[in-house]
Every structure is written in structure tokens, then in C-alpha cells.
Amino acid sequence: MTDITRVLGDITEQHVDAVVNAANSSLLGGGGVDGAIHRRGGPEILAECRRLRASRYGRGLPTGQAVATTAGRLPARWVIHTVGPVHTEEEDRSALLASCYRESLRVAAELGAATVAFPAVSTGVYRWPLADAARIAVRAVRETSRAGDFTELRFVLFDPRAYEAFGEALGEATA
Template identity: 70%
Template sequence: MTQITLVQGDITDQQVDVVVNAANSSLLGGGGVDGAIHRRGGPEILADCRRLRASHYGKGLPVGRAVATTAGRLPARWVVHTVGPVFREENRRQLSELLASCYRESLRVAVELGARTVAFPAISAGIFGWPLDDAARIALTTAAEEGSDLDEVRFVLFGAESYGTFERVWGELREPGS
């Protein structure tokens, strides 16, 4: 059975097989988690991303999809890049499915790589504006339903608010009748 764990910390410090990057569609780095992963992982990640852009993803990585690169200097083996949706209330239902797809596709790619452990950030819950409670519910539900081929799915949350929200939502999801 897959263990789902929550930690407050820096995703670039995680010693796991796969670190998931909340990437932008260009795959060429950016701010937040994306920028931190590219800075800490070094030029090898960017070089792999450029190769992907030159071959399969000339127009960028579509929202909800996932693709793997080297992890460069990170303590992980691979980085799986996924592009989360920007939150818009009027499209919440469709966008919720795309957010779940980010987690599902990232887990699928990780399993294809032979990974046993995966670390996720809270995809779309930062600058993309996803309400944290809803982002946590989608992330945790999808990981619990789709992560069965892994030993551990870890959520690495930056800051006490994110950690506390994920912890509360995970407790609610595990309560009988919730």
C-alpha cells in the first residue's frame, strides 16, 4: 500500500526517485517551484527541457500532461514536469479535472521510469491562484486513487499554512463517512 506523507520544507532537498515540478508550459524555467528546481538542479535540467521543446513539445507542454527529465544536481533521480491550470471560478469543473490530470500523469510517468518514491508540490496553489483547500483535496484524492504502484507519495509544502491545510484535508479524507 502506498504511503502518503506530508512534509513542510523545500522540494529541492527531497531524496526521492522523482521530484515533480510545477512547470510553466515553456519548460524553460520560471518562478516559484519551477525556478527553484531549475536553479538547484543546474543546467542539465534546462538542456533536457530544450531537447523536449526541439522534438515533441515545440509549442510547449500542454496543461495536465507530464514529461520527465534528468534531475541534474538534485538529490532525486528524475524531475517530472507538469503544467497546472490557472484557476478561474467559472471553469472550475473542467480545470479541476486538468489539475487531477497533472497528478495522474505525473504518477504514470514516475511508474514508467521505475520510480518508487515521488515528491509533489501543491500544483497550481501558488501564483496560479488555486484555492488551497480545493487544491489539497484534488491532490490527495488523486494520489490516493492513482499512486498504488509506488511506495511513497510525498507532498512537500512550503510554509505552515500550506502544510496545515493539507494535513487538515488529509485527515478529513481519511475519516469514515467523509
């Protein structure tokens, strides 16, 4: 049985096999979680991302997909980069957001990762409403984790609002 947990904290400090990065399609770093992972992980992550751009992902990583690199100086073995969708009222992109989590877990399983830490994908500059993003993330992780050999899947939330939203989605009391 896979343990699905949540913590209030910094994803760059998680001692897990794989950390999921809420990347932009360029894979070359950015703001928010992406910038923090690249800064703390060091140049090794960027170097691998540049190699991916020069080979398989010349046009960038498509939304909803995932790819792994080294974790560089992070206390993890790998970084799994996924590109979340930008939220819009005009189009339902929920399937793309769910795909970020499913594809990240597929990549993690291929790597042999037993512990994975996720951020709240698309809830920053991509403006996905927290409660909805949490519901989609938790459902996707619960459904996908049944097929893998994971011991812990951890949502790492940077602020109390996100922590509470994921607690509600997990069915936990938020104190």
C-alpha cells in the first residue's frame, strides 16, 4: 500500500528518490518551483535539460508530459520535469493537469523510484484554483499509484493555503 502524504515545506529539501518539477516547456528554468529546483540543484540539471532540448524535445516538453534528469545537488536522485497547463475558463484542461501527475509517476516507476515528492502543479503563475488542482492531483495520484511500487507519494506545499486545500482533497483534517 502506498502512503500518500502532505507536508508544508520546501520541495528542494525533500529526501526522496524523485522530486517533481513544475517546469515550463523550455526545460531551462524559470520562476517558482522550477527556479528553486534549478537554483538549488545546480548546473547539472540545466545541462541535462539542454541535452534533452537538443535531442528529443527541440520544441520543448509538451504540456502534461514528463521527463527525468539528475537531481544535481538536491537531496534526491532524480528530478522529474512536467509541464502543467495554464488555467482558463474557456477550456477544460483538467485532463492535462491529471496527466502531469500520471506521467510523472510513470517516469518514476521506470526509474525505480519508491518515494516521490510533488508540488502543486499549475497553481502558481498558471493560475489553477487551489481546491480544484488539489482534487485533480490527489485523484490522479491515488489512481496511478495502485499500478506502481511506491512506498510514499508526498505533496510538498509551500504555503498554508495549499496545505489546507490538499488536506481537504486527501480527506484529512486541517488543523
